[in-house]
Amino acid sequence: MPAQEWYLEYEIQKNRPGLLGDISSLLGMLSINIITINGVDDSRRGLLLKCSSNEQILRLESILKTMDHIRVTKLREPKLRDRLAVRHGRYIQRDADDKKTFRFVRDELGLLVDFMAELFKKEGHKLIGIRGMPRVGKTESIVASSVCANKRWLFVSSTLLKQTIRSQLIADEYSVDNVFIIDGIVSSRRGSERHMQLVREIMRLSATKVVEHPDIFIQNSEYTMDDFDYIIELRNGADEEIKYDDVEEPQLFDSAGFSEFDF
Known part of the structure; x- marks a missing residue:
């Protein structure tokens, strides 16, 4: 199955040192590559991801829901507005x-x-x-x-x-x-x-x-x-x-x- 791109956006509920590192480590353990990452406003981050199976995304979504410090707002195939939000840091x-x-x-x-x-x-x-x-x-x-x-x-x-x-x-x-x-x-x-x-x-x-x-x-x-x-x-x-x-x-x-x- 060819690699597929996904857009992940989450809202920070409680900011703490190392939060982004934890999420990056989680993506690495699931063999999901980060293409681009940027803030899309003061409290949200957006990431363009690439992986080879939908199962990886389903596992990621399940784990992210257990994290108290963030709330997932979008996890989908990237739209044009998503790509531009990551590129420019605003929606x-x-x-x-x-x-x-x-x-x-x-x-x-x-x-x-x-x-x-x-x-x-x-x-x-x-x-x-x-x-x-x-x-x-x-x-x-x-x-x-x-x-x-x-x-x-x-x-x-x-x-x-x-x-x-x-x-x-x-x-x-x-x-x-x-x-x-x-x-x-x-x-x-x-x-x-x-x-x-x-x-x-x-x-x-x-x-x-x-x-x-x-x-x-x-x-x-x-x-x-x-x-x-x-x-x-x-x-x-x-x-x-x-x-x-x-x-x-x-x-x-x-x-x-x-x-x-x-x-």
């Missing part, structure tokens, strides 16, 4: 009611970039919406994530540096390996019919599409929030309200072909 905040919504603040840009890069690496259709006030770092995070995922990014519409909008692509730009970036305000409020037809063509591609300001985008197009696979919220601070009352509609540079943002 991605997820909306309790809407499971596809993930929240970040500007201090967590490294975690956000890592999270989106992992999404970009997955093959097939993905529609990702990203909410946030102007200049909070939305576009920069998308570009950085594309670089981390070794993907080419294409601005279909944008207000970065020079405001621009595309009405057509050339043949190789339709590659499913590209990340297509759409400014929802620009496309839905200022886009011509030729531009919106291009957006529809891109939406049908089995590729990653990222829409900034998805709420405005769905108000002025045929798409709905149900079409989105992930919604990301990025704020300057945890208490910041994302609103569009003060967002000005820019004057756009119409481009039938290339723009300076097509890298």
Whole structure:
């Protein structure tokens, strides 16, 4: 049986010297390897483990339940959020009611970039919406994530540096390996019919599409929030309200072909 990875997370009930050493020794006696270990908040630790049989994990779980100093909170096959929690030492905040919504603040840009890069690496259709006030770092995070995922990014519409909008692509730009970036305000409020037809063509591609300001985008197009696979919220601070009352509609540079943002 090939080795399998597991995620163990426990909450420290009573901290004492040597606690982590005891758990590490226990894992060693059960022939379970530790891949990565990190604190995921002030009182919890997360470990990525690897072992060759489920029986080892069942024995581990049984023994850990007898330990008074810790409480096991997770023991499962690792999810993306688990891997990132161990890597960055903190959990991605997820909306309790809407499971596809993930929240970040500007201090967590490294975690956000890592999270989106992992999404970009997955093959097939993905529609990702990203909410946030102007200049909070939305576009920069998308570009950085594309670089981390070794993907080419294409601005279909944008207000970065020079405001621009595309009405057509050339043949190789339709590659499913590209990340297509759409400014929802620009496309839905200022886009011509030729531009919106291009957006529809891109939406049908089995590729990653990222829409900034998805709420405005769905108000002025045929798409709905149900079409989105992930919604990301990025704020300057945890208490910041994302609103569009003060967002000005820019004057756009119409481009039938290339723009300076097509890298």
